[in-house]
């Protein structure tokens with residue numbers, strides 16, 4: 001393309017009527033070789049390279065998790081020097097200078113903080129010595145393996161080759177015929193693994209367990225926030241069915257905060273096999289949400305709807321509507337509670353985070369496209385499936401960071 005423009009510009013320059021000069025300007029703005037100043041070219045290259053290299057940020061963080069850097073700093077109890085950090089890591093001493101480079105990029109990304117400490121306590125040292133000391137940041141506190149909000153399983157699951165490999169196939173996947181039925185279209189994940197995501201989780205315990213642990217970590221964090229910020233949502237309910245509730249972490253947070261709600265975790269039989277409620281008001285049940293959902297005043301769908309396409313989602317929502325209509329709750333309300341992304345809506349208390357949060361939403365959407373037949377929905381896309389399933393109104397609360405809580409009523 002650029003060559004074609006170059007030739008036409010050369011020709012038009014020799015003619016130079018006013019009319020053609022206008023064309024020339026358009027051609028120049030379209031051409032990447034002629035129009036840009038050095039400054040613009042370097043800016044464009046910087047943007048491109050920064051984007052190309054984003055996986056290096058992910059992998060540097062993965063390395064820190066593999067080594068347990070955050071745990072060593074935390075266990076040290078105070079800011080730590082490189083040599084103290086090395087003593088706590090299972091890294092070969094010959095590689096200390098590599099670790100300092102790893103730390104440099106992670107400090108840049110705000111996963112660790114770095115201070116310069118001036119040594120004055122050694123009489124034998126004549127010149128002052130400055131030592132770099134590392135400490136944790138709020139983001140790296142989520143990487144502590146003993147912490148209650150340990151997010152490392154989520155990181156290891158998302159950066160596992162089982163998840164990253166299908167992304168290499170997206171172009172090829174888009175070129176092949178998906179057929180007329182969107183529900184029957186295979187995903188890049190299936191193209192790579194020969195089976196759907198949930199089947200791999202059932203067949204390969206290593207990945208299945210990693211996935212469930214990843215979900216637990218999120219449910220611990222969001223469970224706490226939901227109870228603190230949106231507790232009113234659960235007032236007046238006698239029973240709650242957490243459909244696709246995994247190993248029950250979210251349900252535990254809810255029954256602890258609301259002892260009067262009877263909560264049942266409903267998930268695939270192999271996921272809830274062997275699980276038992278720790279209190280009288282928590283139970284587990286295996287089943288298929290496309291077949292039948294047991295009755296309850298309210299159904300919780302946390303990170304469920306985005307796993308499925310519109311037709312599948314409407315089927316699940318219809319099953320939910322049946323389940324709440326069959327339950328008893330005199331005077332109390334009945335509803336579906338969805339915790340998921342509403343694309344374009346982010347926590348309005350954190351305006352500064354908006355661009356990053358929306359990027360996170362769009363990344364989740366690409367994940368749902370590569371791994372599952374799912375998608376992230378805008379407000380109007382949500383409305384379409386709610387009404388198609390026979391619900392009449394809904395209310396969105398945007399207080400969960402890049403996610404929202406949606407109450408949907410019959």
Ligand SMILES: C[S@@+](CC[C@H](N)C(=O)[O-])C[C@H]1O[C@@H](n2cnc3c(N)ncnc32)[C@H](O)[C@@H]1O
Pocket residue numbers: 198215216218219243244245246247250266267268271287288289290301302303304307
């Ligand atoms: C993304 S996870 C969300 C887990 C949990 N709600 C959370 O947010 O931590 C989706 C869950 O749906 C479950 N699931 C998938 N297909 C299902 C089906 N047909 N019936 C019931 N549960 C299903 C999976 O086993 C998984 O636990």
Ligand SMILES: C/C=C/c1ccc(O)c(OC)c1
Pocket residue numbers: 157158163303304306307367371372
């Ligand atoms: C690699 C797959 C990740 C994934 C799959 C299903 C989900 O609902 C999800 O929500 C965070 C994440």
